[in-house]
Amino acid sequence: MLKKRIIPCLDIKDGRTVKGIRFVELRDAGDPVELAARYEAEGADELVFLDITATIEGRKTFANLVEEIARVIRIPFTVGGGISTQQDVEKLLKAGADKISINSSAVRNPELISQLATSFGSQCVVLAIDAGPDPQHSHDVLNTTLGSDSSWKIYLDGGRTLTEHTPLKWALEAQARGAGEILLTSMKHDGTKRGFATDLTRYFTDNLTIPVIASGGGGTADHFIEIFQDGRADAALAASIFHFGEVRIPELKKQLMEEDIPIRIQL
Numbered sequence: 001m002l003k004k005r006i007i008p009c010l011d012i013k014d015g016r017t018v019k020g021i022r023f024v025e026l027r028d029a030g031d032p033v034e035l036a037a038r039y040e041a042e043g044a045d046e047l048v049f050l051d052i053t054a055t056i057e058g059r060k061t062f063a064n065l066v067e068e069i070a071r072v073i074r075i076p077f078t079v080g081g082g083i084s085t086q087q088d089v090e091k092l093l094k095a096g097a098d099k100i101s102i103n104s105s106a107v108r109n110p111e112l113i114s115q116l117a118t119s120f121g122s123q124c125v126v127l128a129i130d131a132g133p134d135p136q137h138s139h140d141v142l143n144t145t146l147g148s149d150s151s152w153k154i155y156l157d158g159g160r161t162l163t164e165h166t167p168l169k170w171a172l173e174a175q176a177r178g179a180g181e182i183l184l185t186s187m188k189h190d191g192t193k194r195g196f197a198t199d200l201t202r203y204f205t206d207n208l209t210i211p212v213i214a215s216g217g218g219g220t221a222d223h224f225i226e227i228f229q230d231g232r233a234d235a236a237l238a239a240s241i242f243h244f245g246e247v248r249i250p251e252l253k254k255q256l257m258e259e260d261i262p263i264r265i266q267l
Contacts, residue, residue, distance in 0.1 A: 003262045005045035005235035008242045012051045037072040042249040043266035051081025063095045070096020103128040104156040117178025127179040130155045131167040132187040185215040193219025201231035221255040228261050
């Protein structure tokens with residue numbers, strides 16, 4: 001059985017790590033290079049770097065900062081934000097990224113997924129999906145079992161732009177086009193620390209053949225246990241609970257092992 005992965009996320013704005021709730025109310029969370037080195041030492045399985053304002057500001061990801069972080073870690077390193085061409089990917093891979101994450105640019109140009117998968121391999125292409133409730137549905141998705149994909153919509157530009165795309169249908173297309181992994185974020189759960197979107201995640205893992213990373217809402221070890229056991233996620237991503245020391249990766253992994261969840265332990 002493949003090991004489950006614990007992935008800290010560095011949301012970057014103006015060269016600093018930030019974290020908010022439901023994509024707003026951002027607060028400073030520290031120096032990204034220092035945090036990356038700490039997570040490497042603590043036994044994180046991978047690291048994700050998301051330049052959260054690159055797309056909306058119409059610029060490219062901070063390649064120099066990516067290079068600085070890559071120097072202090074050896075774990076797999078995924079970078080996203082403002083990526084829209086093969087040249088962008090080449091620059092980031094040269095800077096030290098192992099994988100790239102695309103979101104808004106892929107929805108606007110689905111062929112980009114195929115192009116990048118052909119040029120760099122599916123293992124390099126992570127499709128990020130920011131899923132939120134369809135405004136036409138009034139239910140609280142934090143407390144309602146997922147009935148169908150139609151109750152969710154995809155948002156772009158850091159959660160600012162609503163689309164008509166439903167998450168699973170888009171994920172299936174991305175998989176067919178060559179995406180190697182899905183990074184699924186529930187915007188309603190993001191930063192709440194009330195638990196991951198377990199039903200939505202399981203809906204993905206039951207219907208896709210590529211790995212799914214669950215993101216948004218992790219607050220306790222029990223939430224990670226739930227997303228791995230009930231949501232069947234391949235990996236779980238979190239930010240503020242790691243940045244501010246609310247959950248420590250070594251202790252989290254110990255608790256996961258006690259629940260017989262396959263996990264990598266740093267020796």
